[in-house]
Amino acid sequence: xxxxxxxxxxxxxxxxxxxxSSVASAYLQIRKVTKTFxxxxxxxxxxxxxEPGEFICFLGPSGCGKTTLLRVIAGLEEQNTxxxxxxxxxxxRLPPSRRDFGIVFQSYALFPNLTAAxxxxxxxxxxxxxxxxxxxxxxxxxxxxxxxDAGPKFPAQLSxxxxxxxxxARALALAPGLLLLDEPLSALDAKVRTNLRxxxxxxxxxxxxxxxxxxxxxxxxxxxxxxxVVMDQGRIVQIGTPLExxxxxxxxxxxxxxGVMNFLSGEIVAAGQRVQxxxxxLHLPHALNGAATGTPVQVAIRPEDVRLLGISNGTGDTRMAxxxxxxxxxxxxRVRLELPSPTADTPPTRMLADVGAEAARVMxxxxxxxxxxxxxxxxxxxxxxxxxx
Ligand SMILES: Nc1ncnc2c1ncn2[C@@H]1O[C@H](COP(=O)(O)OP(=O)(O)OP(=O)(O)O)[C@@H](O)[C@H]1O
Ligand SMILES: [Mg+2]
Numbered sequence: 001x002x003x004x005x006x007x008x009x010x011x012x013x014x015x016x017x018x019x020x021s022s023v024a025s026a027y028l029q030i031r032k033v034t035k036t037f038x039x040x041x042x043x044x045x046x047x048x049x050x051e052p053g054e055f056i057c058f059l060g061p062s063g064c065g066k067t068t069l070l071r072v073i074a075g076l077e078e079q080n081t082x083x084x085x086x087x088x089x090x091x092x093r094l095p096p097s098r099r100d101f102g103i104v105f106q107s108y109a110l111f112p113n114l115t116a117a118x119x120x121x122x123x124x125x126x127x128x129x130x131x132x133x134x135x136x137x138x139x140x141x142x143x144x145x146x147x148x149d150a151g152p153k154f155p156a157q158l159s160x161x162x163x164x165x166x167x168x169a170r171a172l173a174l175a176p177g178l179l180l181l182d183e184p185l186s187a188l189d190a191k192v193r194t195n196l197r198x199x200x201x202x203x204x205x206x207x208x209x210x211x212x213x214x215x216x217x218x219x220x221x222x223x224x225x226x227x228x229v230v231m232d233q234g235r236i237v238q239i240g241t242p243l244e245x246x247x248x249x250x251x252x253x254x255x256x257x258x259g260v261m262n263f264l265s266g267e268i269v270a271a272g273q274r275v276q277x278x279x280x281x282l283h284l285p286h287a288l289n290g291a292a293t294g295t296p297v298q299v300a301i302r303p304e305d306v307r308l309l310g311i312s313n314g315t316g317d318t319r320m321a322x323x324x325x326x327x328x329x330x331x332x333x334r335v336r337l338e339l340p341s342p343t344a345d346t347p348p349t350r351m352l353a354d355v356g357a358e359a360a361r362v363m364x365x366x367x368x369x370x371x372x373x374x375x376x377x378x379x380x381x382x383x384x385x386x387x388x389x
Pocket of ligand 1: 037040042060061062063064065066067068069216
């Protein structure tokens with residue numbers, strides 16, 4: 001195993017003169033970064049600009065390169081080619097100790113033999129600060145993370161969530177220009193995770209430090225990020241606000257990875273006018289920007305956009321389906337539907353529809369019932385068949 005850095009670290013501002021601000025407005029620029037491990041390409045030509053004060057999430061499946069990219073930004077991993085420019089300074093070849101960041105990893109990894117206060121003070125040790133100044137700064141940080149009285153406690157006396165807040169305080173001790181978080185919440189249980197999620201967002205709002213958080217939890221990314229960077233197999237596949245990523249995924253992969261999506265196989269039956277998919281006939285004048293009649297497509301619709309009606313409205317966007325089962329998910333019901341196949345040689349289509357508690361009161365959801373299902377054309381997305389799923 002390689003010698004690993006401390007799980008949290010706070011690194012002193014690098015002693016560089018910032019370039020004139022006119023050079024670039026982005027706080028962090030990642031330019032054409034490639035990183036290989038032997039023959040394996042972990043990052044392939046990754047470029048990204050991050051604005052000052054942004055909260056960015058790297059989101060993607062396990063092994064897609066999120067941690068590697070974060071480590072390249074920190075200098076904990078050296079890229080083969082490409083540049084990292086922070087605050088106008090090319091830091092591409094600088095060691096971590098000369099870069100300006102604080103980092104928190106998934107495991108709390110505080111020093112077990114040091115108190116919370118000593119853990120936080122650890123990064124301040126090499127600073128020319130009096131004992132009193134250190135104490136004052138430590139207390140400020142304890143207050144900041146909402147644990148004003150935790151200073152004398154040892155890590156073993158703190159819960160996981162509390163330990164992670166101390167780790168956060170330690171990463172922020174030197175007021176770094178960049179905060180890097182690698183799955184900081186994933187070891188915590190669900191309730192603590194959501195609480196800390198809100199707290200980290202609030203803290204970010206208060207101190208405004210440019211932040212990058214790695215996560216493979218799409219809910220976390222959607223709720224916390226200003227912009228999400230979706231990655232797959234060492235590449236960035238989409239960058240956008242949570243709403244853009246959710247409402248306008250650029251590929252079936254993104255559509256499928258972020259949120260839940262129904263995919264209905266079909267084809268363009270009249271170019272620039274109509275698409276048929278799973279027996280639905282949809283008026284979609286802009287589908288695939290004028291692709292030819294006969295082009296095979298995937299029509300994607302979110303479960304919450306599928307409508308269940310008591311009776312068919314008699315138009316092409318509605319079909320009868322069998323309600324297979326109903327899953328109660330607290331705020332809503334997830335209904336599994338089966339649509340009979342229009343032809344004998346193709347299997348029935350399965351779909352999910354989410355029904356809010358209010359709507360479920362009006363229309364009782366009974367397994368085995370026949371229901372009318374509507375796919376509103378204005379809420380679907382159309383992808384070419386076989387697009388990068
Ligand atoms: N030091 C290394 N040596 C060889 N291969 C590595 C090394 N570090 C990472 N990899 C490989 O690079 C790929 C990307 O790894 P990385 O840790 O960046 O993924 P990740 O997106 O953070 O995944 P996870 O969500 O599981 O943490 C993986 O296939 C991993 O096995
Ligand atoms: Mg990782």
